[in-house]
Amino acid sequence: MIRANTFRSTFVILSIMTTNVETHVYARTVRNRAKYCELHPGVYHWIQQEVYAKNAVWQKVYTNQVLMEQYDWVWLLDARDAMIMNGSIDLRVLVGKLLLEEPKRSIDVIIARDFNEMNAGSFFIRSSEWSKQLLTHAWLQDEPSDHWWQEQGSLMTMRDENRVGFKDHLMELEQQRSTLFNAYFFGPGKHFQDGDFLLHAPSQGWGGLYNFIHENNLREVMRRSGRVRKAIKWQEGKPVIYYIDAADMKELS
Numbered sequence: 001m002i003r004a005n006t007f008r009s010t011f012v013i014l015s016i017m018t019t020n021v022e023t024h025v026y027a028r029t030v031r032n033r034a035k036y037c038e039l040h041p042g043v044y045h046w047i048q049q050e051v052y053a054k055n056a057v058w059q060k061v062y063t064n065q066v067l068m069e070q071y072d073w074v075w076l077l078d079a080r081d082a083m084i085m086n087g088s089i090d091l092r093v094l095v096g097k098l099l100l101e102e103p104k105r106s107i108d109v110i111i112a113r114d115f116n117e118m119n120a121g122s123f124f125i126r127s128s129e130w131s132k133q134l135l136t137h138a139w140l141q142d143e144p145s146d147h148w149w150q151e152q153g154s155l156m157t158m159r160d161e162n163r164v165g166f167k168d169h170l171m172e173l174e175q176q177r178s179t180l181f182n183a184y185f186f187g188p189g190k191h192f193q194d195g196d197f198l199l200h201a202p203s204q205g206w207g208g209l210y211n212f213i214h215e216n217n218l219r220e221v222m223r224r225s226g227r228v229r230k231a232i233k234w235q236e237g238k239p240v241i242y243y244i245d246a247a248d249m250k251e252l253s
């Protein structure tokens with residue numbers, strides 16, 4: 001089905017980072033996302049510095065609305081406590097495969113549950129008529145009361161009350177599958193393993209995230225290589241672009 005064909009869709013990673021964010025954290029996040037985008041043409045990074053929502057966590061709703069005008073999919077990804085770890089994993093393949101599991105549905109929101117509930121630290125929204133016309137409006141109804149779990153709690157309420165037919169447009173992965181794009185290293189259930197796409201450390205902050213990466217000798221997308229070089233090799237008679245770390249001349253994954 002054509003709707004599931006994400007291979008030509010554009011994706012944008014949305015980061016909300018005001019100028020108050022610690023400089024080294026800001027830089028590390030930007031580098032991580034930039035390297036990923038470099039590996040995957042058609043994936044872009046949007047840094048939202050200006051917050052005009054009442055509370056910064058709601059800014060993602062406003063900025064998502066703007067980005068939906070320009071891109072096919074928005075990846076709403078926490079900026080400070082989440083890191084893309086495996087650059088070989090292609091977002092478009094990942095999302096495309098998920099959509100193909102239920103080709104008859106018009107899925108516009110893909111989100112995973114953690115050991116508690118759905119987690120809005122790393123999830124996807126498709127720019128569809130439904131998302132543009134209905135989702136944002138329904139979502140923002142909860143902003144003034146800014147209740148329990150804020151913009152994430154609002155998504156849960158929309159699901160529970162099936163506001164604007166939310167359930168029809170929602171794909172909610174079980175915690176067991178959260179490691180596809182929202183893996184934690186703590187808590188009950190399935191954990192991050194080396195090779196997983198994304199590592200997220202909600203409530204642990206960037207300090208907890210960096211510590212875990214350091215202690216386990218992991219590497220986020222091409223972090224070691226300040227100097228990435230593009231190279232071309234021939235494979236089965238065709239040119240293939242790959243990347244090397246100019247420091248040790250090793251091929252990067």
Ligand SMILES: *[C@@H]1O[C@H](CO)[C@@H](O)[C@H](O)[C@H]1NC(C)=O
Pocket residue numbers: 086087088089194195196253
């Ligand atoms: C990254 O993911 C790909 C695809 O799932 C996998 O084949 C590869 O082993 C992973 N990379 C690492 C370093 O584990």
